[in-house]
Amino acid sequence: AQSVTQLDSQVPVFEEAPVELRCNYSSSVSVYLFWYVQYPNQGLQLLLKYLSGSTLVKDINGFEAEFNKSQTSFHLRKPSVHISDTAEYFCAVRTSGGSYIPTFGRGTSLIVHP
Amino acid sequence: GAGVSQSPSNKVTEKGKDVELRCDPISGHTALYWYRQSLGQGLEFLIYFQGNSAPDKSGLPSDRFSAERTGGSVSTLTIQRTQQEDSAVYLCASSSQQGSQETQYFGPGTRLLVL
Numbered sequence: 001a002q003s004v005t006q007l008d009s010q011v012p013v014f015e016e017a018p019v020e021l022r023c024n025y026s027s028s029v030s031v032y033l034f035w036y037v038q039y040p041n042q043g044l045q046l047l048l049k050y051l052s053g054s055t056l057v058k059d060i061n062g063f064e065a066e067f068n069k070s071q072t073s074f075h076l077r078k079p080s081v082h083i084s085d086t087a088e089y090f091c092a093v094r095t096s097g098g099s100y101i102p103t104f105g106r107g108t109s110l111i112v113h114p
Numbered sequence: 115g116a117g118v119s120q121s122p123s124n125k126v127t128e129k130g131k132d133v134e135l136r137c138d139p140i141s142g143h144t145a146l147y148w149y150r151q152s153l154g155q156g157l158e159f160l161i162y163f164q165g166n167s168a169p170d171k172s173g174l175p176s177d178r179f180s181a182e183r184t185g186g187s188v189s190t191l192t193i194q195r196t197q198q199e200d201s202a203v204y205l206c207a208s209s210s211q212q213g214s215q216e217t218q219y220f221g222p223g224t225r226l227l228v229l
Contacts, residue, residue, distance in 0.1 A: 009154070036220075043118070043205055043220030044157075090156065100145065101170065102218070106156040 002027035002093050006105035014113050015083055021076040021108045023065075023091030030096040033074040035065055038088040038107075047089070050074060086112045116140065118221035120206050126227045127196055135191045135224045139208030147218065148181055148191050151203040160204075163189065196228045 005024045013019045025031060032051050036044040048057045048065045055067040065076045074091060091105040119138045127133050139146050148160040159173035163183045174180070178196075183189040193200055203225050207218040 004156075006156075034217075041222070043222045044207075044218075045220070046217050049217065100164070100216075101147070101159055101162055101173075103159075104149075104157040106154075 002031065002095060002103050004091050004093050004103050004105035006091055006108050008108050009106065010109045010111065012111045012113060013081055016080045018079050019077065019081050019085075019110065021089050021091075021110065023074045023076065023105060025072050025074065025091075025093045027072075027093060027095060032094045032096055033065075033067060034092040034094070034102065035063075035074070035076050036090045036092060036104075038090065040087070044090060048076070081110070081112050083112050083114060085110060118206055118208055118219050120204075120221040120224050122224060123222065124225045124227075126229065128229050129198060130195055132192065132194045133196055133226065135193075135204050135226070137189045137191070137206030137208075137221060139187065139189070139206070140210075140219055141187075143208035143210050143219070144186065145209045145216070146183060146189050147207045147209075148189070149205045149207065150175075151205055151223070153202075157205065160191070193226075196226075198228050201226055201228045 003026050007022050034049045035047040037047045038044045050057050050067045058064040063078050067074050088107045088109050090107045092102040094102040121136045144165045146163040149157040151157050161181045162170040178194045181191045203223040205223045207220045209216040209218045
């Protein structure tokens with residue numbers, strides 16, 4: 001069985017500051033890793049995913065996450081946040097060859113202050 | 115194109131009543147998932163449908179919860195004899211095919227409040 005730990009339930013940060021949201025997982029087999037974002041009163045949207053290949057994945061809005069197998073981590077980073085990045089962020093893991101049901105972390109609330 | 119839709123968006127009910135929550139997945143998506151999101155908690159898996167296969171019901175918290183998927187498309191989650199602890203946001207997601215690489219697309223959720 002796999003599990004996901006998001007150590008920070010809430011991360012306050014000022015606009016234009018860098019941010020890192022931490023995600024650690026445990027699994028005995030190979031995994032796929034995902035970050036989802038949930039804006040207020042909306043469903044989850046995929047932000048980034050790692051399936052294979054380059055361990056650093058990026059999106060067009062400046063978010064990036066790096067898969068670190070030795071540390072079993074998939075931390076999410078952004079060098080300069082905007083007010084509009086205020087949302088809940090969920091890390092998720094799925095095993096590459098077994099269950100298609102992902103395991104989600106408890107989420108990290110990113111709060112960007114002006 | 116249309117995304118995953120859920121109805122109602124909000125539901126207030128009295129303890130002991132039955133409720134039905136509906137999910138319309140993206141057209142052509144064969145996999146459908148139901149999750150429950152309680153305040154301050156992550157997503158709790160409830161049930162998974164894949165094509166015509168028997169659903170994975172391993173996440174249903176009690177026999178008061180059931181779900182069906184008609185014609186491989188629309189799904190209904192039913193909660194019988196609702197309790198206050200059932201209050202949560204119920205999220206539905208679909209994906210295009212069986213496979214753990216596939217991205218899940220989520221609906222906006224149904225906010226259930228049991229008084």
